[in-house]
Amino acid sequence: MSRLRLSHARSASSAVIKLADLYIHIERAVQCRHRPGRGRMLSLEQLSQMVKEHLGLCEYVEGIDYACKWAIEESPLGGRGLIATEDIMAGEVLFVDRPLIHGPRASTALPQGCTVCGNLDSDNFYKCPKCALLLCSEECQNTNVHFNDCSIISRWDNKEPINDVDYNVMSRALTPVRALLLNEDQRLFMGYLQAHTLPQHGAEIRTLKEYFEIPEEEEQLMTLACCALDTNAYQIATPYGKKETSLRGLYPVSGLMNHNCVPNTRYYFNSDLQMTVKAAKPIRCGAEIFSCYSGVLWGTPARRTHLYKTKHFFCKCDRCADPTERGTLLGALKCFSKLCPGYLLPVEPLKTNSVWRCLECDMRVPYANICAIQGALGGLMGSLNFENVGELENFLVDRITKYIPKTNQIVVDLQCRLIWAFGEVEGYRWHVQAIELN
Ligand SMILES: [Zn+2]
Ligand SMILES: [Zn+2]
Ligand SMILES: [Zn+2]
Numbered sequence: 001m002s003r004l005r006l007s008h009a010r011s012a013s014s015a016v017i018k019l020a021d022l023y024i025h026i027e028r029a030v031q032c033r034h035r036p037g038r039g040r041m042l043s044l045e046q047l048s049q050m051v052k053e054h055l056g057l058c059e060y061v062e063g064i065d066y067a068c069k070w071a072i073e074e075s076p077l078g079g080r081g082l083i084a085t086e087d088i089m090a091g092e093v094l095f096v097d098r099p100l101i102h103g104p105r106a107s108t109a110l111p112q113g114c115t116v117c118g119n120l121d122s123d124n125f126y127k128c129p130k131c132a133l134l135l136c137s138e139e140c141q142n143t144n145v146h147f148n149d150c151s152i153i154s155r156w157d158n159k160e161p162i163n164d165v166d167y168n169v170m171s172r173a174l175t176p177v178r179a180l181l182l183n184e185d186q187r188l189f190m191g192y193l194q195a196h197t198l199p200q201h202g203a204e205i206r207t208l209k210e211y212f213e214i215p216e217e218e219e220q221l222m223t224l225a226c227c228a229l230d231t232n233a234y235q236i237a238t239p240y241g242k243k244e245t246s247l248r249g250l251y252p253v254s255g256l257m258n259h260n261c262v263p264n265t266r267y268y269f270n271s272d273l274q275m276t277v278k279a280a281k282p283i284r285c286g287a288e289i290f291s292c293y294s295g296v297l298w299g300t301p302a303r304r305t306h307l308y309k310t311k312h313f314f315c316k317c318d319r320c321a322d323p324t325e326r327g328t329l330l331g332a333l334k335c336f337s338k339l340c341p342g343y344l345l346p347v348e349p350l351k352t353n354s355v356w357r358c359l360e361c362d363m364r365v366p367y368a369n370i371c372a373i374q375g376a377l378g379g380l381m382g383s384l385n386f387e388n389v390g391e392l393e394n395f396l397v398d399r400i401t402k403y404i405p406k407t408n409q410i411v412v413d414l415q416c417r418l419i420w421a422f423g424e425v426e427g428y429r430w431h432v433q434a435i436e437l438n
């Protein structure tokens with residue numbers, strides 16, 4: 001299984017915490033579309049040409065060769081998408097994408113480390129005296145990466161002494177700042193990607209402007225990059241246990257795949273940040289190629305909330321429309337009646353405030369009560385120390401399964417964490433014994 005899917009699963013609990021909070025805003029919901037927002041429209045031929053040139057720059061990963069068995073076409077979902085032009089076998093490489101820009105994610109909740117190597121753990125962190133970006137060593141300062149970042153930022157006039165500039169502000173804005181390093185063709189390509197233009201996008205650039213005088217056209221390009229990132233960026237997975245700044249990359253070809261909660265592709269990254277996308281199952285000629293923008297191990301309420309918050313649409317795919325999620329029951333809660341062993345599921349899963357119903361005794365539960373339970377579960381998860389494997393194990397075995405079914409995403413999330421920890425964490429290592437063979 002790819003690292004990224006598991007890293008999605010690891011943060012499932014935070015999505016649960018925010019559920020109740022988000023539904024308050026849902027009255028103002030935008031209409032449900034799989035890919036809202038439009039870039040300036042380019043003919044499919046022109047876009048295909050740009051994509052071809054972009055992919056042509058890629059070096060093949062470890063000798064994997066692939067034939068292009070898809071084309072950019074009108075999607076049945078509206079807008080454009082990747083459509084298979086031949087039958088594709090499970091495991092075939094569809095393409096190897098590389099980011100137009102990449103860098104730290106913008107969330108204020110994330111710790112920021114060295115802006116060159118990503119190191120989060122150093123006693124020697126310092127701010128570059130010219131650009132205020134955080135660095136861990138002279139070695140990192142002397143790289144081309146820093147030279148490029150520094151040369152953009154240090155040519156802006158300061159509104160505040162550079163010493164007073166918050167390095168967190170710099171880190172969060174760094175990915176769109178790097179859009180200023182793109183050449184003409186790359187800028188054009190980025191401009192033609194689909195992009196949401198909501199007022200909240202570009203906040204990191206507005207904060208940056210409190211410290212620097214930024215020419216208007218540079219500000220515009222960086223704001224455009226923020227919007228393109230919001231719609232198309234992928235979180236780049238780091239190896240388990242490695243403490244590094246969490247990165248995002250604007251992968252333009254991957255960004256062309258539309259979303260489905262049962263994707264027919266999977267992807268992984270190599271150390272050069274190349275993103276290899278493979279067919280996860282056979283794809284028939286003419287079928288659309290999908291990615292999943294949310295956690296595949298999350299239940300429908302958490303997935304739809306996450307998609308709404310991050311990609312601004314409500315998914316209506318077959319999995320979202322099926323209360324049992326193809327029998328996985330990832331979102332199910334235990335029946336409120338103490339005597340009933342049944343599970344509660346939403347009656348109309350595509351309605352965010354749907355009544356829930358017990359599959360066994362038919363008890364109906366209003367949405368507000370479900371929200372209260374989900375909020376309490378989120379609080380319970382929030383109080384856990386995920387570093388403490390013993391505590392997690394006890395919580396899973398003795399506590400949480402009293403309140404929720406074993407199929408619930410929280411149980412699945414805890415199981416994934418334990419699988420990761422076993423063999424890796426001190427006190428839980430595997431002991432391999434040599435066996436003598438005669
Ligand atoms: Zn470093
Ligand atoms: Zn610098
Ligand atoms: Zn869906």
Ligand SMILES: [Zn+2]
Binds near residue numbers: 335337340341343363
């Ligand atoms: Zn019941």
